[in-house]
Amino acid sequence: MRASNGEKVFYGVNYLVLLLITLSCILPFLNIVALSLSDAKAVMSGQVSLLPVGFTFFSYKSLFEGTPIVNAFWNNIEITLIGTFLSLAVTIMAAYPLSRKQFYARRFFTMAMVFTMIFSGGLIPTYLIVQKLGLVNSYYSLWLPGLVSTYNMLIMRSYFSNIPSEIDEAARIDGCGELRLLFRIMLPLSKPVLATIALFYGVGYWNAFMSVLIYINDTSLYNMTVLVQSMIMSTTAVQDFSDPAMIANLTPEGIRSAAVIVMVLPILLVYPFLQKYFVKGVMLGSIKG
């Protein structure tokens, strides 16, 4: 069937608008990349748009040498890896029993959990509890209060319950216990949903900001978001520079841009591998509701 004139216009406009939206997502980012790789003079005079002007790694050099970004980077890694592992483990521990038909009071537990999605105690009472437990200034204050996201738990639960019951009946007849069933059969079959939820938790921990701002006072424990934020807020981006020649060559924009790239790069590295999974994961959530 040939496209009518009206359809041709429709498709043309559609492609054009999508192209513009895509550009709007990619151009600001290219600008940051260019800023981080340009020399100070070009950055200050506003010449840099999408390509670096006066190509140099100077911003990165001063970022790594003059700010505690490397320390913050390792803090990010620690927060993200341990946090994602803990959250994923406890989410499985919640979702798996709730997906089993023979589990006692599963309706009650599910309702009690969903209730916390629509009504919460809020920031101050949560803070007082974290303080009371002595978790302030330790990463447990980042991991424990947000350990399980009920939304993620529901996605995982519906994935587990959609696994055909013939599979686990067969396993049970062969004398497979609940734990073996979980580790040998359910989890290997649930890789897409596990990857999706690990990605959601991982990104949450990697970008953690408010929790670090609230619970972490020791600057050596700061993660990159809070460090970069404090760099943006303070006029002197770089803390200890003794060499005046270096300071003359520095621009806050250049260093901030370099810091943004350091923050984003790990996400960009894992993103392509996980994209197909999270699309599937989000869709699952939508179908079950």
Place this chain on the structure above:
Amino acid sequence: MNLTGAAASQRSPGSAMEAKHKLKLQRMRRFKANIPLLIMFIPVILFYLIFRYAPIGGLIIAFKDYNFYDGVINSPWVGLKHFETLFSDPRTLEIIRNTLLLSVLSLIFGFPVPILLAIMLNEVRHMLFKRTVQTIVYMPHFFSWVIIAMMVTTIFSLENGAVNHWVESLFGKPYEFLYNEGSWVAIFVGSGIWKDMGFSAIIFLAALTTIDPSQYEAAGMDGASKARQIWHITLPGIRSTIILLLILSMGRVMEVGFDQVYMMQNPLVNDIADVISTYIYRTGLQGAQFGLTTAMGLFESLVAFILIFSANYIARKFNEGLW
């Protein structure tokens, strides 16, 4: 009547016992299967009790004069004093207004965007183009607000921002986008939409795949234009997903994400940019006014709760309720 009586008399006492035994065995088996599940579930129960339900109990300090020495339980009661303060102070009323303004604007302008984006993506026949667009527009969702806020300030900054570069060459002088309340609100709402439109579109794209393509073919045969097809086939096809997400977003009307506001606000727009979450952080945590800010938090939670319930109530009238 007769028949059932006959059936009962035919059942021998032995088989009744056997059935009882079987039931008992079944119960035993269920109990046995539950042991590992329950053990596994203990940390989950602890988590929800300590970090979800205990804070809800902690909301009582909204009615108390909380001080650190007496703690949550022993601090003296003050009744509704904090609420009276909140609703009589013009500053806190302004904060509540700002929160509503920013989130309602975000909802009105932000809600249709992912739907439109999903419909547009759904019409793309060129697979490589579609996949590339998707990959790129999903991405900002995964970036922290520090990054987005920095990009925004770089682009709209007065001195050497890209936008003011054009504005200056067109009108002769730059515009203070970030320091005027109107343009700040527009940039705030716009950047929120921009960050999440792609990711939120995924769920609608998923709903779109459930529409039977033969409907479009039939409509095309009958000479229905693209616009009519979208209006009569596509939108009704994803109606329940739209309603579901609308209900969920109603619950977030009292919520303006802390990270975004905190990083985008500046002293010149404080009269419009100060919202409940930043107020609780500043006055509660930094100013140690726990009782007062908990009252604000309770007010926020209650309004959200009422909104999500009434949204669901209305949706149920159309048989689209969430529960």
